[in-house]
Amino acid sequence: MLLKARGADFSAVVRAADELRREVCGDTVTYVVTRNINYTNVCYFRCGFCAFSKGRLAANLRGRPYLVPLDEIVRRTEEAWERGAIEVCLQGGIHPAFTGETYLEICRAIKEAVPEIHVHAFSALEIWQGAATLGEPLPDYLDRLREAGLASLPGTAAEVLDDEVRRVICPDKVTTAQWLEVHDAAHRGGLRSTTTLMFGHVDAPRHWARHLLRLREQQRRGGGFTEFVPLPFVHMEAPLFLKGLARPGPTFRETMLVHAAGRLALHPRITNIQASWVKLGLEGATAALRAGANDLGGTLMNESISRAAGAEHGQELPPERMEAGIRSLGRTPQQRTTLYGQPDPLQVARSFGAAPLTEPLNPDVSDAGLSAPPRLVRPGLAAAAH
Secondary structure, eight states, X not given: OGGGOOHHHHHHHHHHHHHHHHHHHTTEEEEEOEEEEEOBOOOSOOOXXXXXXXXXXXXXXXXXXXXXXXXXXXXXXXXXXXXXXXXXEEEOOOOTTOOHHHXXXXXXXXXXXXXXXXXXXXXXXXXXXXXXXXXXXXXXXXXXXXXXXXXXXXXXXXXXXOHHHHHHHOTTSOOHHHHHHHHHHHHHTTOEEEEEEEESSSOOHHHHHHHHHHHHHHHHHHOOEEEEEEEEOOOTTOHHHHTTOSOSSOOHHHHHHHHHHHHHHHTTTOOOBBOOHHHHHHHXXXXXXXXXXXXXXXXXXXXXXXXXXXXXXXXXXXXXXXHHHHHTXXXXXXXXXXXXXXXXXHHHHHHTTOOOOOOOOOOBGGGGOOOOOSSOOOHHHHHHHO
16 A cells, blocks of 8 residues: 555655654765676576666677676775775676686685775675585575675665566576575675665566565564665666566656655664665655655766666766765765764765776676586576476
8 A cells, every 4th residue: 555655645655754764864864985896797697677788779888798807806996995985896697607606706806905895795696606506505605705705795686576576577586585595594694785676667566565575574583684775677778678578667656655665664674775876866866865765875986787777877976976965955964884884984085086987897708718517507497396
């Protein structure tokens, strides 16, 4: 009912969420200075919503297939630290030749070069695939990642935690149960993680409600989720949309209601609701800050996945612009760490007036000389077979 509200009911839901936000979080709006590193756009999974490695205009939007080498990942991390970042966020496609060692090597290289930086990396799919390729139980593999420098997990690969939808949009990806299992294992091993919901494609409010209930129940049992991040579907280059099988993203009303219902339904288990300026633009994100959200996510520096789908926003929203948008609402901006602590004042100072970024190097994937194994890990299909 909350997610379907219209007219006066819509206004009441948004108002209730905003009042609860003020009660729980006050008028401070947080954000993190981070750098996204999308290390490859090659992926052997076939998600119908993803244009990162496909799409009619792919050559214009993402260029040729690439794979970022370790030394370039390290260089971007060092540059991010110099520009005031406290975190690097690493995600990408899953190249057929990737194994669990790939992710371990990335963590070790980053932490050796910049020990102080927080490594926020690898979706539940990447974790599952990494463990499976090494034949290791999830808890053991997560322990190895933590020892190598992994500090927290992004909540991506969740899409909608409902297998009725997942069978349509990502049948070979992790199932709802597998996604929850990865994050439960991570939380038990001392790692925190975010949560996301991608909505407005082949789904409906009942699926969003199930997603929220599953997050709430898992958080009640074990804790570990730091925030909830609604992600409106970016349709322009998504294969499902190009085939006429998905709608062109959620309406503004639905977007505001997902943020508001997230605030109301997840309280008091998850108290941070993040508005994605990459998906919404700064204007849309500030609207979400009036509908229960209290966080604007990260400055990013680079972003490729949403832009490949046709989003107009991305790349970087520097602290100066982030804070101007927050102040325009009469709210108080505040930088945070990944886990909602206070960042080093020296890093905060470095984040303002930062030097322009050096052009990232994305070498052609063929330069890496990788070869795929004869059998690929496809957790969703394996689960369906059982």
